[in-house]
Amino acid sequence: MTKYNNIIVDVVDGVSVDKIKGIGFDATCSLAVVDANHDPVTVCPFGNKERNVILWMDHRAVGEAEHINSMKHEVLDYVGGKMSPEMEMPKLLWLKKNVQQSWEKIGKIFDLPDFLTWKATGDDSRSLCSLVCKWGFLCRNKGDCNWSASFLKEIGLSELLDNDCYKIGSRVLAPGHPVGMGLTESVANEVGLIPGTPVATSIIDAHAGVLGMIGCNGAQENMFEKRLGIVCGTSSCHMCLSTGPKFIKGVWGPYFGAIIDDYWLNEAGQSATGKLIDHIIESHPAYETLNEKIPKREIYAYLEDLLEKTAVNVGCSLEKLVKDLHVYPDFHGNRSPLADPDMKGMIIGLTLAKDELDLAKLYLATLQGLAYGTRHIIESLISGGYNITEIGMCGGLVKSKLFVQTNADAIQVPVLLPEENESVLLGSAILARVAAGHSESLTAAIMKMFCSASSIMPNVVTKRMTSNNGIMVMLIGTKEEDIATEPAQKPLFMEDMSEAELASAMDMLGGLENLGNACYINVVVYCWKSEPELKNSIVDFASEGFGFEPISGVISAMKDVYSRLDKNNNAHPMLLVTQILSAFPRFAERGEGGRFSQQDANELFLELMTVLKQKLLPIKAENQINTYLSVIDQYFGGSFN
Numbered sequence: 001m002t003k004y005n006n007i008i009v010d011v012v013d014g015v016s017v018d019k020i021k022g023i024g025f026d027a028t029c030s031l032a033v034v035d036a037n038h039d040p041v042t043v044c045p046f047g048n049k050e051r052n053v054i055l056w057m058d059h060r061a062v063g064e065a066e067h068i069n070s071m072k073h074e075v076l077d078y079v080g081g082k083m084s085p086e087m088e089m090p091k092l093l094w095l096k097k098n099v100q101q102s103w104e105k106i107g108k109i110f111d112l113p114d115f116l117t118w119k120a121t122g123d124d125s126r127s128l129c130s131l132v133c134k135w136g137f138l139c140r141n142k143g144d145c146n147w148s149a150s151f152l153k154e155i156g157l158s159e160l161l162d163n164d165c166y167k168i169g170s171r172v173l174a175p176g177h178p179v180g181m182g183l184t185e186s187v188a189n190e191v192g193l194i195p196g197t198p199v200a201t202s203i204i205d206a207h208a209g210v211l212g213m214i215g216c217n218g219a220q221e222n223m224f225e226k227r228l229g230i231v232c233g234t235s236s237c238h239m240c241l242s243t244g245p246k247f248i249k250g251v252w253g254p255y256f257g258a259i260i261d262d263y264w265l266n267e268a269g270q271s272a273t274g275k276l277i278d279h280i281i282e283s284h285p286a287y288e289t290l291n292e293k294i295p296k297r298e299i300y301a302y303l304e305d306l307l308e309k310t311a312v313n314v315g316c317s318l319e320k321l322v323k324d325l326h327v328y329p330d331f332h333g334n335r336s337p338l339a340d341p342d343m344k345g346m347i348i349g350l351t352l353a354k355d356e357l358d359l360a361k362l363y364l365a366t367l368q369g370l371a372y373g374t375r376h377i378i379e380s381l382i383s384g385g386y387n388i389t390e391i392g393m394c395g396g397l398v399k400s401k402l403f404v405q406t407n408a409d410a411i412q413v414p415v416l417l418p419e420e421n422e423s424v425l426l427g428s429a430i431l432a433r434v435a436a437g438h439s440e441s442l443t444a445a446i447m448k449m450f451c452s453a454s455s456i457m458p459n460v461v462t463k464r465m466t467s468n469n470g471i472m473v474m475l476i477g478t479k480e481e482d483i484a485t486e487p488a489q490k491p492l493f494m495e496d497m498s499e500a501e502l503a504s505a506m507d508m509l510g511g512l513e514n515l516g517n518a519c520y521i522n523v524v525v526y527c528w529k530s531e532p533e534l535k536n537s538i539v540d541f542a543s544e545g546f547g548f549e550p551i552s553g554v555i556s557a558m559k560d561v562y563s564r565l566d567k568n569n570n571a572h573p574m575l576l577v578t579q580i581l582s583a584f585p586r587f588a589e590r591g592e593g594g595r596f597s598q599q600d601a602n603e604l605f606l607e608l609m610t611v612l613k614q615k616l617l618p619i620k621a622e623n624q625i626n627t628y629l630s631v632i633d634q635y636f637g638g639s640f641n
Contacts, residue, residue: 005187005190005191008023008191008193009190009191009192012191012192012193017192017193017194018194020193020194020197021197021198021432021433021436021438022197022198022199022200022431022432022433022435022436022438023120023183023193023197023198023199023200023432023435024176024199024200024202024203024208024427024428024429024430024431024432024435025113025116025117025120025199025200025202025203025428025431026113026202026203026204026205026207026208026424026425026427026428026431027111027112027113027115027116027202027204027205028055028056028112028204028205029056029086029088029111029112029113029130029133029134029204030053030054030055030056030111030112031043031053031054031088031091031092031109031110031111031112032052032053032109032110032111032112032115033052033053033095033102033106033108033109033110034052034106034107034108034110035105035106035107036105036107037107038107038108040052041102041105041106041107042099042102043095043099043102044099045098045099053112054091054095056086057086057234057235057271057272057275057332058085058086058091059085059086059332059333059341060085060091060094061085061090061091061093061094062085062090062341062342063094064085064089064090064091064093064094064097065082065083065084065085065087065090065341067093067155067156068083068089068090068093068155069081069082069083071151071154071155073148073150073151073154073155074138074148074151075136075138075148075151077247078132078136078138078139078253078254078255079136079252079253080247080248080249080250080251080252080253080336080337080339081249081250081339082250082339083136084252084335084339084341085341086134086271086335087134087135087136088109088111088134088135088136089135089136089155089157092109092157092160093155093156093157096156096157106167107167108124108166108167109167109168110124110126110169111126111127111130111131111134111135111204113127113129113130113202113203113204113205114126114127114130114169114202116202117179117199117200117201117202119187120179120183120184120187120199121179121180121181121182121183121184121187121199122180122184123179123180123181124169124171125169125171125172125173125179125180125201126168126169126171126172126173127172127173127174127175127201127202127203128145128172128173128174128175128201128257128258129175129202129203129204129207129258129259130202130203130204131169131172132145132255132256132257132258133204133207133252133253133255133258133265133267134204135168136148136151137172138151139255139256139257140256141256142256142257142262145172145256147160147161147165147168149161173201174201174257174261175200175201175202175203175207175211175257175258175259175260175431175442176200176201176430176431176434176435176442176445177200177201177434177435178198178199178200178201178435179199179200179201179435180199181196182195182196182197182198182199183195183196183197183199198432198435198436198437199432199435200428200431200432200434200435201431201435202431203259203427203428203431205231205424206231206237206239206424207237207239207258207259207265207427208423208424208425208426208427208428208431209229209231209237209394209395209423209424209427210229210231210237210239210241210259210392210427211259211260211426211427211430211431211442211446212394212418212420212422212423212424212425212426212427212429212430212451213227213229213392213393213394213416213418213423213427213453214227214229214241214260214392214446215446215447215449215450216392216416216418216450216451216452216453217416217450217452217453218447218450219450221443224241224260224263225240225241225242225243225386225387226386226387226388226389226390227240227388227389227390227391227392227416228240228378228381228386228388228390228391228392229391229392229393229394230374230391230392230393230394230395230407231393231394231395231423231424232273232274232393232394232395232396232397232398232403233273233274233395233396233397234272234273234274234275235269235270235271235272235273235274235275235335236269236270236273236370236374236395236397237267237268237269238267238268238269238270238336238374238377238378238381239259239265239266239267239268240265240266240381240386240388241259241260241263241264241265242254242263242264242266242385242386243262243263243264244264245264246264246266246384246385246386247384248266248337248380248381248383248384249337249339249380250268250336250337250338250339250380251266251267251268251336251337251377251380251381251384252266252267252268252269252336253265253266253267254266255267259442260442260443261441261442261443266381266384266386268335268336268337268377268380268381269335269336269377270329270330270334270335270336270370270373270374270377271330271332271333271334271335271341272329272331272332273329273370273397274395274396274397275332276329276331276332276345276366276370277300277363277366277367277370277397279331280327280362280363280366281299281303281359281363284354284358284359284362285354286354286355286356286358286359287359290302290356290359300363300399300400301400303356303359303360303363303364304360304400304401304402306356306357306360307321307360307361307363307364307402310357310360318364318402319368321361321364322349322361322364322365322368324349325347325348325349325350325361325362325365326347326348326349326365326368326369327345327346327347327348327362327365327366327368327369328345328346328347328348328369329345329366329369329370329373330343330344330345330373331344331345332345336377336380337376337377337380347362347365349365364402364406367400367402367403367406368406368410370403370407371406371407371409371410371411372410374407374410374411375410375411375493378411379491382491383491388413389413390413390414390415390416390455391407391408391411391413391414391415391416392415392416392418392423392453393407393415393416393417394417394418394421394423394424395423395424398417404417404456405456405459408456408457408458408459409458409459411458411493412458412460412493413458414455414456414457414458415455415456416453416454416455416456417453417454417455417456418451418452418453419451419452419453419454420451423451426449426451429449430442430445430446430449433445433448433449511565511570511571512525512526512561512565512570512571512573513570513571513572513573515573515574515577516595516596517591517595517596517597517598517599518573518577518596519598520598520599520600520601520604521573521576521577521580521601521604522573523601524601524604524605524608525558525561525573525576527601527605528558528605528608529562529565531635533619533631533634533635534631534632534635535562537616537617537619537631538555538558538559538562538616539559539562539563541555541559541615541616550579550582550583551583551611551612551615552615553579553582553583554576554579554580554583554608555612555615556579557573557575557576557578557579557580558576560575560576561573561576580604580608581596583611584604584607584608587599587604587607609632612630612632613629613630613632613633614630615630616630616631616632617630617631618630618631618633618634619631619634
């Protein structure tokens with residue numbers, strides 16, 4: 001039994017065979033090579049034949065990618081202008097140049113997701129997802145998809161065109177389409193499943209994560225274009241869907257049908273996120289002793305707890321703990337939006353400290369650097385025509401609350417966390433549902449299988465800090481010869497908005513917080529506010545000459561409340577309640593447990609109006625003799641023009 005089949009056995013263990021209606025595969029976009037007899041072909045100059053896979057994040061083909069990019073072929077328009085060394089054509093060109101013996105033995109070449117469906121079904125069709133995203137398969141629109149002969153000839157891989165592109169695949173299927181005749185009898189017998197069980201055309205693992213998240217909370221199709229999916233693991237993938245192609249410099253795509261039929265995909269990303277965090281932690285002097293004290297899997301939580309306690313002890317926010325420490329996170333090159341694999345990372349603000357707190361601060365600064373990298377990506381997507389209102393996030397890194405909150409704060413949009421921890425597996429299950437015929441399309445399957453998600457809201461209090469750090473990242477991270485152009489209409493992020501702009505953008509109305517049995521006071525405040533003349537008489541009241549009279553304190557507190565409500569901010573009326581109870585002691589009666597008793601709003605309104613009649617001057621109009629002594633008499637006398 002092969003390793004692949006062992007995994008299937010483990011996955012279906014304890015599940016009744018007749019309940020398994022379909023199988024969906026996802027995997028990393030790694031390169032798998034076999035010979036004409038379907039045996040492994042080594043991809044290493046001195047490796048054994050079992051090493052027949054080049055992993056997705058392998059950067060051995062940087063020079064080959066530069067050569068391909070120098071061709072300026074139309075294919076490059078569909079990968080943001082530049083192929084990455086993480087894509088398959090640069091890797092194949094490297095293999096041809098450096099392992100000639102293996103190159104001559106090649107029978108078939110697969111993206112790893114397609115390799116798995118081939119092993120399960122014996123059918124060597126390829127997934128449109130893998131080919132358009134990682135192989136340079138040109139898809140200008142539905143029905144206009146093909147291998148570009150001119151491209152393969154120009155870059156030096158014309159032999160891949162032989163026998164109708166037999167080695168790289170000539171039959172291309174959309175994700176979720178049934179593959180061949182389903183599970184072969186031999187594989188079915190090995191894993192204990194039913195022969196012919198439908199197998200879905202595969203998808204890349206990160207793309208499966210987006211498929212599993214895009215419908216969170218029952219989002220309808222009109223939300224698909226506004227929701228950015230981020231899959232955060234060793235690296236991070238940032239993906240957006242649109243109904244039309246969007247060509248964005250430094251961002252891969254547009255890819256037609258890569259995830260959902262009739263939708264275009266733009267894909268950005270960071271080449272090292274979880275990998276970078278691990279590197280930062282494990283290379284620090286404090287790591288060795290820390291790892292002896294607690295298990296490795298608990299180190300993130302330990303550092304975050306240390307940061308929280310330190311911030312409390314110092315009396316500042318987490319962000320201010322690292323105000324002088326900055327991490328530029330492109331330690332493994334920049335995938336998006338600079339598309340430069342030669343970019344290097346850097347740390348600014350190091351000291352001689354080497355204790356656990358220094359490690360914790362460096363950890364936080366790394367999270368911030370990654371978050372601002374994501375913000376840079378989102379700014380490019382917005383400049384390219386996207387309107388992103390929320391982010392769906394999944395993957396191993398979302399287990400860190402600090403990582404998620406840091407991203408929400410830097411980007412200033414809500415982050416959705418699916419309750420289904422394995423969004424990638426859910427995406428593959430959606431493919432299987434369609435392949436088995438239980439849904440007619442991926443969109444229909446999404447609507448049947450979506451999961452709930454919780455929302456992590458951004459903290460607006462980090463406004464000043466995030467603005468400064470955002471500027472710093474842009475200065476450090478932009479190459480002189482490839483400066484990002486400023487969009488004609490500059491994106492306005494939440495932390496840059498005034499309180500009024502923020503309230504308008506989020507369609508928020510401010511309100512009074514309920515302090516328990518003080519709701520009768522809230523009623524009176526709202527009632528007075530509803531009449532402009534009465535409200536303005538409070539706002540315009542000048543307290544000079546009234547000394548320390550209790551009613552002056554009431555009016556001042558009401559002015560403050562109205563000021564906050566006018567900005568659509570929530571108001572905490574504790575000061576107002578205190579002033580009213582001081583000015584009108586009969587409302588300070590206490591009940592059981594010593595709490596203030598509930599009172600009658602009408603009685604308070606009459607008491608307040610009686611006293612305010614003596615303080616609030618009437619409104620004067622031009623050419624009108626005013627016989628009223630108070631705005632209240634004027635109002636109820638119907639004297640306004």
